[in-house]
Amino acid sequence: MKSAFVLLSIAGLGLASSVSAEPRDTMSIGVSIEPPGLDPTRTPSEAVGTITYNNIYEGLTRLDRDGHVQPLLARAWTVSDDGRVYHFTLQDNVHFHDGAPLTCENVRFSLLRAGAADSTNPDRSFFTNIADIACPNASHVDVTLKKPHGSFTYELAWNDASILSPVSADKNVSHPIGTGPFRFQEWQRGDHVTLSRNPDYWGKAPILKTVTFRFMPDPLAASNALLAGELDAYPSFPAPEVLSRFVDHPGLRVVRGTFPFKAILALNNARRPFNDIRVRQAIAYAIDRKALVQAGADGDGTVLQSHMAPNDPDYAALPDRYPYDPERASVLLKQAGIRPGTQLTLSYPPITYARDTSEIVAAYLEQVGLIVTLQPLEWPTWLGRVFGQGAFDMTVIAHTEPHDIGIYDRESIYFHYRSPEFHALFERYEGTENPEERHRLSVAMQDRLAQDEPNVFLYSRPRDTVMNRHISGLWTDQQIAACPMADVSWEP
């Protein structure tokens, strides 16, 4: 047996060195979650965007790596004085991967479909404000809104506002077709999705020939694969405590970037006892969020005071209203009439930060006399029961959408927060295009949330990308769930 091992290992070494001698035009990227399908208009999953955003699909606008809105399929646009009508001019010579040309009709189809009554779009509310879409000719689109909406072109840059072809839209789950620089090649379920260069791309041709996204949820397996050179990069590496393994590695580097990660302890504001603000405040006081930063972000994170991540231009560094104070928590609970021994359920989805954070939160709440039952849920159950129906007590979840404070104004939001004050602020925010006014109102909204504490805002953490030293062009900051590969290349 021993000699067989040696033989095998020698052969393996030979294979590895012969591969690295060739010029490379392929890249394998590790991702932690396999998407259930490749259609961003159907699933609210970050994993879809990582693979498809501006690789397979494109929208009228896009976000650049700093989070600013840039033209994409819409070459240019103008807005009417009342802020209700947008005139878009489309790029020329854009074709879908199946050869069909892009026309105004595709835009009309895609946006109306997203806002339709039976739409499954995760951000359907973005599109229900559209009153009408007119097509004066094939390359011009006129969108009329019901009421002015300052974030419209920003929202058009989101993943779920991708422009689709009516022929292929329903099959995008398994055979995605868009206008992007990469075409879908294959999807081996449970292992990888491979994209290949689109030779007919309308814009600058991508540098890599093929890109493989490999699903590696286990940080240990992922770090092993990176160290062994079987994986070229892993954006958004899920376990900060393992990063030390890469530091001394000659071929790898770790880049610490930012992303709109907002871990919260969501509370069901429609249910007793969370409908009492004293209870919500007590829970906030009972949890040492600095310790959570240490555990969840290996010390390098930020305690959140509201629903806005520090990398957001509108982020306000609010004072800490709820420092760790278990005695104060007990007093508040007593005032609210909550007896020690009260049973609460904490549900969480199957992902490392949520599991660890839940376990810690439960331990802190037990210190102030609450009995917490931990309830691990699988993704479909969590999405259906907690996010979909809002049927839960408490849940730990990280919102990673950029600039999504608007969810606190949604009627169907799962944590059932209702506040006329917040609603008024949000209306004024969306009604104006003035940047200073918008910033001021955004800070006011953050402060409102910090006062009401509908959820306990826990922490934000940096985003770590582990990658081969020779890779250039990869996004290391994440404004939106995305990993655009068109500009990524191997450097000598």
Place this chain on the structure above:
Amino acid sequence: MILRGAPKSLIAGSVLLLGCLFPATMAWIWHGGHAPFIDIPNRYAPPSLAHPLGTDPFGRDLASYVLTGAFNTTAIALLSVVLATVIGTILGLVGANGGKRGWAVMSATDLGLAFPPILIAAMLVTAQGASATGEILAIVLFGIPAQIRITKQAAQSILVLDYISAARMAGFGSVAVTIRHVLPNIAPILIVHASTSLALAILSEAGLSYLGLGAPPPQPDLGRALASYQIHIFDHPFLVAVPGVTVMVLVLGFNLLGDGLRDLLERPFARNEERLP
């Protein structure tokens, strides 16, 4: 024949089990069955007087956490084996007495052969979510067929003996015969089997909870501890070594105990050590 070794394995097994389960029970009582309290600032502490094995990624005392986990793992395994033994023995005795019922019972054992605990647990978790009950059910269902087979074989070897026929002729019914004569005679075999089954049940329990098909948190558990500590295999290999070795000690302990008991109790029955599981 290694009779000289027999008492040794009994002693070795008992020592291993006592050495592990006594402190485990103490730790479990001390912490009231819960995980020891988290202390984040103190995580990854090296071994010290206060924390003989250091602390884990949550700052919990590793020794108490693993010992409490060992208690829970053993408790689930023990409960499963007790249930499987009781049910399997009754069915095995029914099977040994033959007839239509006997045939049905023996077909059921073939059925059990096809369903390893992991498949039962996978189905139960899919249908109902993870729970300790589901995990116990999975281990019990897998344990029953082997228990039936062994009971039946042992019982049949007794039932053919002359004095059983004599008892029958004296007017005792088959239930009475079974309880008065068969059960006491096959008890040693059942005890030995229970011990080796415990070893297998602990392996199953650890494997199921490692995969997330076992009892859900927060009660500490050896398999789950391994699953959550495994990313630290490089920077803190101790975290992975301690629960792994604990599982091994428990399994080894019950295996050795089984070997020792076999040599001690079954000498009149078996000349040889190994029997089909």
Place this chain on the structure above:
Amino acid sequence: MTGLAQTIFGRLAVLAIASVIVFVLLSLLPGDPATVMLGLNASPESIAAFHHQLGLDASPVARYFRWIVGLLHGNAGTSYVYDVPISGLILERFQSTLPLIMLATVLALLIGLPVGAVAATNRGKRLDLTLMALLQLLKSIPDFWLAMMMTLLFSLTLRWFPAGGFSGWNNGVFSGLRALTLPAIALAIPQAAIIARFMRSSLIDTLEQDFIRTARAQGYSRQGVLWRVAIPNAVIPVLTLIGIQLPVLVTGSIIVENVFNIPGCGKLLLEAVNQRDIPVVQNLVMLIVAGVLLLNLFLSILIRWLDPRLAGGSA
């Protein structure tokens, strides 16, 4: 041959009962898949359409038979999560699981049989006692922990084997085998220990049989008797053991695939459990159960053929 017919009939009956159990547990118990599939704000119309599309509006009995008939035609339905045919998904995964289990079985036999034979022929001596103690230890190691420890040593410290898992046969048979070797060893070692211990007792039993004594008395050499008569006879019960250990091996492969990140059936099963992809769990479990039962049937036929003495009883 009535004994054989009975065995075959018995196993097929068991298979049928198993399918009913799987169906009841996974098709009837979990409730309405529409709430999972359509999720968020599904309208009653779309739920009804969904039910009709999946045939969920039929009676349970009709659904059961449609499932079985479909299975027999190689049509296992559609995955909830991926929306692709399940048979394709499973077939894809079998390409890693089957070689893994075969490799592990071969390794377990290659290690277990000789070690057991050596122990038996040195019975009671120091070598035997040492081997027995070692085997007892190996039998007690949890396979997933062994797998972790082996990755640490062989993949990450010594770098003999790849650590990132098995990525299919596209890079050649050799690199595929190389990626499967470590998982197969992790899977084989506890099995080898069990086989070795059993082989030892089986051989000791055989050596005490009358026909061996007769052969020796007739002047055959000790070695000749051992190799030509005793060992072949001792191996037959080991085949029965392998049949009984099959479910354990399957369990081990499911765990090891998850530790080593091998995209096989075991990983598919766990992914499907985690995503509540009920049809995939249902069909995969059924397939594994059928595989175990049929292999078992095959083994008992093989044993009958090898050992005519057993023709009367059931193996």
